[in-house]
Amino acid sequence: MVRASVDLDRRTLVRALVFHGPWRIAVEDRPDPVPGPGEVLLRVVSTGICGSDIHGFTGENGRRFPGQVMGHETVGRVVATGPEVTGLEPGTLATVHPVLACGSCDACQAGLDYRCPRRRIIGVDPALSSAFAELMAVPAANVVELPETMPAEHGALIEPLAVGHHAAARGGCGPTDRVLVVGGGPIGQACALAARRQGAERVVVSEPHAGRRALLADIGVPSVDPNDDGFTDVVAEVLGGAPTLALDAVGSSSSLRSALSVCAPGERVVLVGMHEPKVSISAYAVSIEERTLTGSYCYTKQDFLDTAAWVATAPPELARLIEDRVSLARAPEAFAALARGENPASKVLVFPGDS
Ligand SMILES: [Zn+2]
Ligand SMILES: [Zn+2]
Incomplete structure (x- = not known):
């Protein structure tokens, strides 16, 4: 009509x-x-x-x-x-x-x-x-x-911002968390902004590309180059301790290994990036060190x-x-x-x- x-x-x-x-x-x-x-x-x-x-x-x-x-x-x-x-x-x-x-x-x-x-x-x-x-x-x-x-x-x-919102929520993000986001592309940016909205004040993004780190700085999110010496220590320094929640917005073997190894034992890692259909990680980073690995989609x-x-x-x-x-x-x-x-x-x- x-x-x-x-x-x-x-x-x-x-x-x-x-x-x-x-x-x-x-x-x-x-x-x-x-x-x-x-x-x-x-x-x-x-x-x-x-x-x-x-x-x-x-x-x-x-x-x-x-x-x-x-x-x-x-x-x-x-x-x-x-x-x-x-x-x-x-x-x-x-x-x-x-x-x-x-x-x-x-x-x-x-x-x-x-x-x-x-x-x-x-x-x-x-x-x-x-x-x-x-x-x-x-x-x-x-x-x-x-x-x-x-x-x-x-x-x-x-x-894309909703994808980050869901990932942070799947990780149970809250005000006491120290959050590492692996990858500073659109989904990593969305994860960092969502973690902030869900109450986390301490958020850092791991991103090798200088242009993306400049973007993150402009939106008020600190970032660290994962290729820097002492990366794990630098992340802990920025956050005031080891991450209690890591959001992997890349989804490759190396990004997930990095998220697992930098995150404190007993804490949570969320896999939201889909760069590779198969990944290889340290089983002991999950079993012996009791980290929780959670998937997040859409x-x-x-x-x-x-x-x-x-x-x-x-x-x-x-x-x-x-x-x-x-x-x-x-x-x-x-x-x-x-x-x-x-x-x-x-x-x-x-x-x-x-x-
Ligand atoms: Zn999309
Ligand atoms: Zn249905």
């Missing part, structure tokens, strides 16, 4: 970034997404390029498929709503919780929809309208309204809503997290530069409405 007036003044094709196989991605016209019952049509303001998108682009993770449009870290404005949707005015700023779950299994009933065996994720599932496009149609239940008092583009940071809907509520308060440090902005036309070269390691930017946002 709402559609009729919209169709008259809008073209029937939209520009989207289409993945065609390893290292091949192009801007193409795709059919205009139509909001079905319970869905909302959003005009995308900006979408972040995630590390998982880059690994999909290079073919490394096998979780992206030729012909699909990626993009799950996004913010947009409501254009129209499909049947059965009320209360979302055109123009409303909103982000999208990208996890679509069945709502009825044990995991969903427990509020752990990201563990739903039937979950589908926007930007990962090729059948779902996704965010590297001018327009996307998404379930209204996944749309989270944002206020005009925050910078609109910061809405694209909510998804976020609950509540983690996402809590993170959106925080971003809605326009924390000033978030502006520093965005290091590059590109149009859809420039997105293919941005993907290639990030994959080749030539773009030092931590987070790159794509603006599909820009030419």
Whole structure:
């Protein structure tokens, strides 16, 4: 019903970034997404390029498929709503919780929809309208309204920041903790900011790249180069003791070994990074020294809503997290530069409405 007036003044094709196989991605016209019952049509303001998108682009993770449009870290404005949707005015700023779950299994009933065996994720599932496009149609239940008092583009940071929020929560982060985050990329930054929000005042990030350490300094988070002599002692010095919680935002054998060896015996390590599908660690660092190793993946809907509520308060440090902005036309070269390691930017946002 709402559609009729919209169709008259809008073209029937939209520009989207289409993945065609390893290292091949192009801007193409795709059919205009139509909001079905319970869905909302959003005009995308900006979408972040995630590390998982880059690994999909290079073919490394096998979780992206030729012909699909990626993009799950996004913010947009409501254009129209499909049947059965009320209360979302055109123009409303909103982000999208990208996890679509069945709502009825044990995991969903427990509020752990990201563990739903039937979950589908926007930007990962090729059948779902996704965010590297001018327009996307998404379930209204996944749309989270944002206020005009925050910078609109910061809405694209909510998804990666929620990953850090969940990881810190999985580690039981609290005010008495001394927290080491291993890796200062977007997820490491999210972990450090989340640990602070969860009450930890003593947080340090281990990061070898000088540009990323400069970013961390700008957002008020101390960092240490893991290649420095006496790394373990330096971390303990900065934190006032050995870490009681380590969040591994890299996920390689060396990062996890580092997290386990620097963290105090009996304490907790959370594995959230996914750099390598298999890791090799010291079994005794877990058994004899009784460290707890906890996995962390994605976020609950509540983690996402809590993170959106925080971003809605326009924390000033978030502006520093965005290091590059590109149009859809420039997105293919941005993907290639990030994959080749030539773009030092931590987070790159794509603006599909820009030419
Ligand atoms: Zn992501
Ligand atoms: Zn379910």
